[in-house]
Amino acid sequence: MKKLSIITSLIILLFTSCDDTYKLKLRVENKTTLDKNITINLEEENNKPLDKVQFFIDGKEVAANGNSLEINTADFGLGKHQVSALVFIPGKTKKVNNSFEVYANIEPTIYGYEIINTYPHDKKAYTQGLEYYNGFLYETTGRRGQSSLRKVEIKSGKVLQKIDLDKKYFGEGMTIVGDKIIWLTWQNDKGFVYDLNSFDQIGEFKYNQSKEGWGLTQNETELIKSDGTNKIWFLDKSTQAEKRALQTYTHDRALSQLNELELINGKIYANYYQKPIIAIINPANGVVEGLINLKGLEAEMKKSQKLVEDDEVLNGIAYDAKNDRLFVTGKNWGNLFEIKLIKK
Incomplete structure (x- = not known):
């Protein structure tokens, strides 16, 4: 019996030794x-x-x-x-x-800009979402206790209609779907649905896998959402349920902190938070096909308005497709700019 135990131990040792090789x-x-x-x-x-x-x-x-x-x-x-x-x-x-x-398998095209028009913009509007609709701008602003939904006259900057968000929420991006406004919040894991005409809240929805709520736009069939990372999320337009996501990259880096979004001629335009840059993203694969350098606009605002806060940065993109007008602004900026892109 003792010999059998010794033989068994040797076999186990041999097997273990072989396995370790x-x-x-x-x-x-x-x-x-x-x-x-x-x-x-x-x-x-x-x-x-x-x-x-x-x-x-x-x-x-x-x-x-x-x-x-x-x-x-x-x-x-x-x-x-x-x-x-x-x-x-x-x-x-x-x-x-x-x-x-x-x-990405291509390098992004670099764009500069030309200012076509300059309009007044509320210096107290901490811009999170911006959209052109039927001749007006619709805007959402952020910060807890300051978040609001607005209808704005472009030429005068006058706020024609406004509601405030409950102070426990930090408002983020928005988009208009039919007769509804879809509005995100930042870290509360939920968004709200409002009636376009009355600004009455008529619904809400929960996020699922996305980290937070940042920017929002849409294509013909889906909502398109950013969450502060390099991910772009695609949501069901009717239920706001998250369906899928893709990651955004240039040829040499992941492009994170994607913020306010706008779909223009089939491409996603995304503010790069705390940088004076707008990325042009292919929604089919996440490739950054272009980068718009708006450093000059930021410098102009810092000089003319004496912006002092680190978060008073470029944010807000709106597009008038019928008249091919591109509008940009920033958080607490006193100007809204209509610009034309110039390929470098």
């Missing part, structure tokens, strides 16, 4: 670009036999050919993606992890 590595190109084919390889450095390998990307199994997997990055989109290999070796399984990050 497995040196597994999951090799993948960690930084790559959209539409590029890349290969993911599972390697055993000591050429030990492997029974089977299963590959997973972002938790979903992907069909492979033995120990190797070839993918096109367009199938997974921009951003960081987790790769795992479940390796079956004699007597047990092991899991090996790695990741890859997909960047």
